[in-house]
Structure formats: C-alpha cells, structure tokens
Amino acid sequence: MDGNKSGNISGNTPASANRSAERGKEDRPVAVVTGVSRRIGIGAAICRALAAKNMDVMFTTWSAFDRAMPWGADEEGPDAIVRELTRSGIRCERLEIDQSDPGAAKRIIDETENRLGFPAVLVNNAAYSVNDGYEKLDAAVLDAHYAVNMRGTALLSVEFGRRFSRGSGGRIINMTSGQSLGPMRGEIAYAATKAAVEAMTVTLAAELAPKGITVNAVNPGPTDTGWMTEELRNELAGQFPFGRIGRPEDAARLIAFLAGEESEWITGQILHSEGGFRLK
Template identity: 30%
Template structure:
C-alpha cells in the first residue's frame, strides 16, 4: 500500500490537497489532524467519494513524542505500507506586532511549522532513502519569502522552511527524492476569513484571492512522477503579489 500523508489535512488547503490527491493519484491518503476530528472525517468522506482510500490519524505535529508514537503505531498496524509522499501543511498563525509578541506566540508558531516539518519528515526519511523514492512538499508562504508586517513569527517559521527545503533537497536528490516548497499568497480559507478581502485584493495583480484547489493542483503536480526533475524549489502561488 503506497501512501501520501498530509499534515493539517482536515481543513482549508490541507483538505483540498487530500481531495486532489484522491482524484489524481493512486495513493492511500493519510489525513492528519490535531483536534477537529469532525472536519477530518468530512475530508475522509470526500476522499472516499472520489474513489480513493484513506484514514485519519491524530497527532500534534509540534510534539515530537506524539508524532513518533502515532506514526510508529500506524506503521506497526500497516507493516506493508510505504509512505511515498509527505505534504507538511500543518501551520498556525498568531499575528501581532513583534514588540507586543509573547514568547508563546513566537514558540507555538515556530514549533508547528518548523519543528512539525522536522518531526514528521525525520520519521520517514530513512525509509524513503531505502526505498529510493519520495516526494516531500513543504507549505511555506509569501510571508516566508517576502516577510509580512505583523507576522514576524510566521515569516520566521516559513522562511526557515524555505531554507530547510533547499538544504534537504540536496541531501536526498541522488535517491530520487524531491523536496519542494509551495508559497501561497492570499488564499480563501478559514485562516484568511477574518481578513478584509476587498482591501487586500488591491495588492494582488490578478485582483482576487486564490482558491485552496489551485494550491492543491500545484501540490498534486509536485508529488507526481512528472515532477522528478524539480527539487529544491520554492514555487510562489500568489497572483503576482510577489515573485
């Protein structure tokens, strides 16, 4: 059984990615969620409706022990399963000006995006190297390449993901494992629901927010066989706001 794991797969871009992979790949979809089981089950239902198989798997990506326990248990129950695709999508924001930022707001955001990438990817990387095949896609952000005021913590976390992507790509390329990052701009999801869309689209050359499905299309391509010669890249998907 060949599998694709999507962290933070229950809602928003993560859910769209799970559904797109269900449509366009032959992978068994592992939908990771932290707390919203109902949303994860809804995504799983969509995956099944599209003719694929999947399951939900609960852990907090920022908690190394929890990640290792959950994934080890899953691997023991599914000894034949091979995770070929990892989409490190889980992330949180705690926006605010740096001068008022608390230690927790800094740590929680960095731990989820950056340590989450380490915890999940590190669990599987040796297996991928042995299998001589893998596709890793890390969710960055326009904030990680341009920097966004009021998001110093998020920009730091996503900027670190960009650098980690480029470094890891060079380490594992000989074993047919690609590592790329996708950097969305303003995408219409729960996460951007509180933003003033009418004001912000003035900044976007294509004059609209992006859709989660558009990001999912890009991720689906990057994890496919077609993208074997693309690695170490950061692909902006932001309507021209920054490139």
C-alpha cells in the same frame, strides 16, 4: 462491484478478482498530509487533489487549535473528508495528533505504515499562527510557533527520509507563505519559522536526493479559506492581476503535480503559486 463484473467477463473467479483489487490498493502510492481540519481549507483541497491522482491518503488533524482560533473548528470536517475521499475509491485514514509533541513524527509514520503502507509522499501543511507583533512577542509565542512550524516539519521530514527505502519516487512538499518576498507585519514568529522551513527545504533536498526523494516548498499566497474579513478580501483582490483571491485548489494543483512522477527533476525549489500577487 465493477471489479467482479470485469473478472467474470475475463473468466476469473470472484475470489481472484478480489485479490486483484487488493493488489491494486497495495500498488497505489500513499500520501501523508498534515494539518487537515476544515473542509474549505488548503489541507482538504490537497487531499482531494492527491486522491484524484489515485493516491491513498493519511491526513492529520488537531481540532484544538481551530477551536481556539476566531474562525472556529469544523467539528464534522475530518470525518466528512474521510467519507468523501473513500467514496472516490481510494483508502483514507485520519489521525488526531498535536505536532508540537516531539514524538508526533514517529507516530505519524508508524500509523500510516500500519494502516495504509509506507508513504511515498509527505505534505507538511500543518501550521501554527497567531498575531504577534513586536509589542506582544515573547518566548512562549516564539516556542509555540517553532514547535509546530519548524521542529514538527523538520522531525517529520527526516523521519520520512530515514525510513524511505524505495530508491526513487519519494516526495516531500513543505508549505511556506512567501517569507522571502516581503514583510509580514504582526507575524514575526510565524514569518521567522516559515522562513526557516524555506532554508531547510533547500538543504534537505540536497541531502535526500541520493535516496530518490525530492524536496520542495510551495507558497500559496493569500488564500481564502474562511478566515478573511470582507474588508481584507476586497483590499487584497486588487493586488492580484486576475482580480480574485487565491483558492485552496489553486495551490493543491501544484502540490499534486510535485507529488507525481512528472516532477522528478524538480527539487530544492520554493515555488510561488499566488497568481502574480504583489504587496503594495
């Protein structure tokens, strides 16, 4: 409606105003965000932050994982996120897909290109995590973590990199959990596969720089997305100088910055967005 009003003032016909609006859509960068399911999660906060920077968003979700977790699935979450972002004026699509499938990477890029255009930004937020202290660790647990956290992230990143042809402005942002900063007791498989993502980030950044793509990783630190017990929340709060737990939007702001033009000289970095959190 506002576009038609502007067109009439400037002397354009409604049809030409519509064409201008369509060109505006085509000019917007497209971002892919994996692992978005719950409205209170980091993935949803990332989508909102990118939409606020005028990016169209394709996000992936896999509700079967959340249904198997203690916190449960936000069954209406994915559709609600699409509606919310669409109301903000950007285009938004979602794709239900299991990233442990070796063919998922190609399908995600294909679906994004078909629906919104080839992406300029990729945020690898999807993760698999179950408690697996050394007494429970076995091949099946290791393989399940590897399939999503490492293989899924690597295959999607290289598929994006191979097909990227803009010459500049490409962004890959991986999510880690500070594996280089200290132990994660009871999370051996998760810690090992996320540490591998950190290592991959540094090398992939060097390989993709000639194509104009930056590659960085973000550690959001302990973040309250509904999975923490009150006891754990109180215990962790004292380890933050600011006296509060991390919120999803804290990391999302940094990711939105890394996705933008201002970050073009930052690559191969592991950035810790955790409010000064320190292990006891």
